[in-house]
Amino acid sequence: MFKKFFVALLFVCCATVTAHTAENDTLTMAWPVNVGPLNPHLYTPNQMFAQVMVYDSLVRYNGKDVEPALAESWKISADGKTYTFNLRKNVKFSDGTPFNSAAVAKNFEAVMANSARHAWIALVSMIDSWETPDENTFILHLKNPYSITLLELSLPRPFRILAPSGFADNEVNTSKGIKKPVGTGPWVLKETKLGEYDIFVRNENYWGHKPSFSTLKVLVLPDPNSRVVALETGKVDILIGEGSFTVENFVRLSKDNKYITEKSAPRSTNMVALNSNRNATKELAVRQAIMYAVNKEALIKYVLLNQEQIAYQLYNPTLKYCDIGLVPFEYNVKKANDILDQAGWKKSGTYRQKNGLPLELDFHYIGTNPKHKALAEAIQADLMQVGIKLNLRAEENTIFYNLQTNGNFDLIFNKTWGPPFEPGSFTASMRKPSHADYQAQSGLKEKQQIDDTISALIISTDEKDIADKYKYILTTLHNEAVYLPFSYELDMAVYKKGRIQNFKFGEMNTEFMFHEMDLGK
Amino acid sequence: MLLFIIKRLLLIIPIMLAVSFIVFAVLRMGPIDPALAYLLNSRIPPTEEAVKITRDELGLNKPFVQQYVTWLKNAAKLDFGESYTTKRSAFGDLMYYFPTTLKLAGLSMLIVILISVPLGITAAVNRGRIIDKIIKLGSFIGVSAPGFWLGFLLMYLFAVQLQILPPFGDGGPLHYIMPIFTLSFMSIAINTRLTRTSFLEHLNQRSVLYARIAGMNEAKITGKYTLKNSMLPIVTSLGMHFGELIGGAVVVETLFAWPGVGRYVVGSITNHDYPVIQCFMIIMTAIFIIVNLATDIIYAYLNPKIRYGRE
Numbered sequence: 106m107f108k109k110f111f112v113a114l115l116f117v118c119c120a121t122v123t124a125h126t127a128e129n130d131t132l133t134m135a136w137p138v139n140v141g142p143l144n145p146h147l148y149t150p151n152q153m154f155a156q157v158m159v160y161d162s163l164v165r166y167n168g169k170d171v172e173p174a175l176a177e178s179w180k181i182s183a184d185g186k187t188y189t190f191n192l193r194k195n196v197k198f199s200d201g202t203p204f205n206s207a208a209v210a211k212n213f214e215a216v217m218a219n220s221a222r223h224a225w226i227a228l229v230s231m232i233d234s235w236e237t238p239d240e241n242t243f244i245l246h247l248k249n250p251y252s253i254t255l256l257e258l259s260l261p262r263p264f265r266i267l268a269p270s271g272f273a274d275n276e277v278n279t280s281k282g283i284k285k286p287v288g289t290g291p292w293v294l295k296e297t298k299l300g301e302y303d304i305f306v307r308n309e310n311y312w313g314h315k316p317s318f319s320t321l322k323v324l325v326l327p328d329p330n331s332r333v334v335a336l337e338t339g340k341v342d343i344l345i346g347e348g349s350f351t352v353e354n355f356v357r358l359s360k361d362n363k364y365i366t367e368k369s370a371p372r373s374t375n376m377v378a379l380n381s382n383r384n385a386t387k388e389l390a391v392r393q394a395i396m397y398a399v400n401k402e403a404l405i406k407y408v409l410l411n412q413e414q415i416a417y418q419l420y421n422p423t424l425k426y427c428d429i430g431l432v433p434f435e436y437n438v439k440k441a442n443d444i445l446d447q448a449g450w451k452k453s454g455t456y457r458q459k460n461g462l463p464l465e466l467d468f469h470y471i472g473t474n475p476k477h478k479a480l481a482e483a484i485q486a487d488l489m490q491v492g493i494k495l496n497l498r499a500e501e502n503t504i505f506y507n508l509q510t511n512g513n514f515d516l517i518f519n520k521t522w523g524p525p526f527e528p529g530s531f532t533a534s535m536r537k538p539s540h541a542d543y544q545a546q547s548g549l550k551e552k553q554q555i556d557d558t559i560s561a562l563i564i565s566t567d568e569k570d571i572a573d574k575y576k577y578i579l580t581t582l583h584n585e586a587v588y589l590p591f592s593y594e595l596d597m598a599v600y601k602k603g604r605i606q607n608f609k610f611g612e613m614n615t616e617f618m619f620h621e622m623d624l625g626k
Numbered sequence: 627m628l629l630f631i632i633k634r635l636l637l638i639i640p641i642m643l644a645v646s647f648i649v650f651a652v653l654r655m656g657p658i659d660p661a662l663a664y665l666l667n668s669r670i671p672p673t674e675e676a677v678k679i680t681r682d683e684l685g686l687n688k689p690f691v692q693q694y695v696t697w698l699k700n701a702a703k704l705d706f707g708e709s710y711t712t713k714r715s716a717f718g719d720l721m722y723y724f725p726t727t728l729k730l731a732g733l734s735m736l737i738v739i740l741i742s743v744p745l746g747i748t749a750a751v752n753r754g755r756i757i758d759k760i761i762k763l764g765s766f767i768g769v770s771a772p773g774f775w776l777g778f779l780l781m782y783l784f785a786v787q788l789q790i791l792p793p794f795g796d797g798g799p800l801h802y803i804m805p806i807f808t809l810s811f812m813s814i815a816i817n818t819r820l821t822r823t824s825f826l827e828h829l830n831q832r833s834v835l836y837a838r839i840a841g842m843n844e845a846k847i848t849g850k851y852t853l854k855n856s857m858l859p860i861v862t863s864l865g866m867h868f869g870e871l872i873g874g875a876v877v878v879e880t881l882f883a884w885p886g887v888g889r890y891v892v893g894s895i896t897n898h899d900y901p902v903i904q905c906f907m908i909i910m911t912a913i914f915i916i917v918n919l920a921t922d923i924i925y926a927y928l929n930p931k932i933r934y935g936r937e
Contacts, residue, residue: 138893141712142713148667148668148669148670149664149667149668149711150711150712150713153669221675221679222679224673224675224676224679225670225671225673225676282713298885299719299722299723299885300722300723300726300885300886300889300890301795301885324883325883325885326794326883327880327883327889327893328880328881328883330778330881331781331793331794331880331881331882331883334781334782334785334786334793334794335793335794335883337786338785338786338789338792338793340792340793340794501658502663502666502896503658503659503660503662503663503666503898504657504658506662506666506672507657507659507662510672510674534671537671537673537674538674539671539672539673539674539676539677540671540673
């Protein structure tokens with residue numbers, strides 16, 4: 106009898122210990138959707154953070170520039186058209202197959218086989234050919250020099266490396282799908298249950314800092330408030346990533362000493378694009394008056410609850426080439442009024458008019474975005490003070506972006522893409538008519554020169570020349586007041602105190618550094 | 627009766643065709659471009675070329691009639707196309723998520739019947755008394771409480787503060803309590819009032835008076851004759867409630883993270899995922915037709931005066 110009891114007790118204890126250990130070896134996070142099939146060369150439904158966790162690229166963005174990843178080092182030819190990558194040796198994919206130049210070549214072939222899909226990355230149109238002189242060398246030949254080649258190689262997709270064993274049988278193109286997600290990154294996708302969860306396990310073959318815990322569980326929780334409840338009830342350990350929780354919840358949890366809240370370095374810039382080719386915003390004076398009339402400090406404090414940093418220029422000055430000493434448009438109602446008076450816009454009641462035309466502008470925002478709505482209302486009130494009537498137009502998401510691309514706006518919200526896309530890729534995109542930036546700039550007399558400078562900039566190989574060109578572009582855009590930047594957005598994360606040690610943010614908002622964190626109790 | 631059922635079942639085909647055409651046309655008449663939605667979801671800058679390529683990929687550049695005929699041909703083989711977002715079969719995805727929603731809606735329906743009918747009868751037989759007033763107050767609260775508000779309130783109280791119920795997921799009997807209560811609360815309230823009214827109406831009929839005069843006991847009058855007669859409007863209402871419960875499941879599935887079809891379809895609507903929306907509309911049409919048919923059959927059973935298919 107005692108023996109049986111003792112065995113049963115031992116069993117229960119073991120089970121408890123095992124359960125506890127398992128729990129302590131698993132980090133749980135929440136995400137609105139499943140991570141997808143994790144094809145490194147495709148887009149939705151593949152989630153970028155998961156693509157970054159499972160696959161590596163040749164180089165990694167480090168906040169300013171790039172650092173070695175699957176390529177240990179590289180050499181750029183004098184003409185800027187040939188990149189020779191020395192690949193990291195003894196790297197294995199998560200299934201144990203070797204990583205080598207043939208694998209890299211196979212992935213470049215797959216990306217280029219579907220090049221139309223990736224046409225938004227200029228690098229795709231620049232690639233001419235590649236060669237693999239030996240197992241550890243990969244040489245990329247470009248049609249023209251392209252100064253942001255390495256940055257675009259570091260993007261979450263499509264230039265990430267899938268193991269040849271992960272390709273569909275006898276298939277070079279991955280556009281129709283892959284056989285299995287096998288990469289060299291710190292994590293391996295082990296299991297997916299649709300609408301419920303995804304489970305990642307540690308990649309035992311990872312070449313870098315191996316994760317200190319074995320499992321990462323990603324619960325599918327579509328509602329941001331439910332995600333916070335999950336954190337508060339201990340069902341998830343950490344909330345991280347864009348839109349994971351509301352700012353209000355972040356502020357509330359930051360005051361609760363049971364939780365640690367973290368904020369990253371500034372990422373993308375939130376701004377309003379002013380159309381220099383339409384209605385009253387055609388006039389520089391009106392655009393400048395808007396710059397002076399908006400109280401950004403109040404926007405940050407009362408609308409964004411101090412959770413974003415105030416912005417006075419298009420790109421954060423901490424970014425390469427962007428600290429050029431621009432003079433900010435500080436909040437100054439008197440100056441705004443003076444500028445409008447001098448430009449002939451006279452007050453008639455609350456609002457101004459000139460030659461019988463009222464100073465009235467349309468401001469478009471995404472109707473379902475509460476942050477947009479609150480900001481738009483605050484800006485509307487600021488502009489009313491100087492006699493500018495702003496009509497707020499709530500739009501459906503895709504209609505909003507249609508307006509951005511066809512230029513049918515006076516004022517519209519816009520956002521930069523964050524590093525590593527900026528300043529390089531974002532600036533390059535300003536030349537395409539299907540961007541709010543192009544449309545906003547289209548009325549500037551310097552537009553052609555700006556576009557030509559950008560085209561010259563991206564093929565330049567001289568650092569000083571590149572810096573000078575950026576200075577010209579950014580100064581012109583700043584002085585012409587086509588952007589009203591108001592905040593630099595930050596990534597935010599929240600977790601239970603003591604549960605995670607050595608927390609750190611990645612350098613892109615889609616890079617989660619779980620493999621460098623440790624678990625507490 | 628059998629002829630009636632066969633006729634009604636055959637009617638499904640033209641109704642489905644009409645619904646499919648209307649849905650197909652309406653989706654494409656709007657100013658919204660699903661190719662743009664796909665690109666935004668993928669964080670691909672929506673350049674003119676990118677939109678064109680995506681429209682080609684999604685088959686949206688073909689003429690409307692060609693798109694519809696192709697879709698119809700495939701739909702006849704239960705191939706409703708590939709979801710723009712998940713890249714899986716739209717029908718397969720919906721079939722994956724439907725059981726959860728049906729389970730949720732079915733259980734809620736059961737709870738609605740089990741609670742609202744006895745409550746309605748209790749209120750009716752105790753008309754004007756305190757118990758009637760309490761039930762009335764509860765019904766008003768139930769009708770006025772939006773699902774998402776109630777859901778969050780329950781979650782905050784029972785999951786966050788008291789920590790006695792799991793906040794989300796489908797893991798065991800305890801997981802069902804909050805979602806089912808949230809989903810069924812409004813229907814219980816409406817149905818309780820309806821049962822009360824219908825029951826009172828029949829309780830005041832002459833037949834009841836004669837039964838009482840004849841000395842029939844009160845329990846038999848209430849439990850057998852009045853109840854059966856007053857069930858007709860309740861059955862109609864329950865038929866409609868089933869649709870409402872499936873619709874209401876959207877909120878509950880999102881709040882309590884149940885992998886159901888409501889949550890999936892709302893995501894698809896936001897993403898302008900035409901294949902999923904079209905397939906869902908077809909399935910829902912079929913469900914509504916079948917539920918209506920079942921309601922009619924129950925009607926005939928409850929009231930022998932109603933005999934379909936006979937003049």
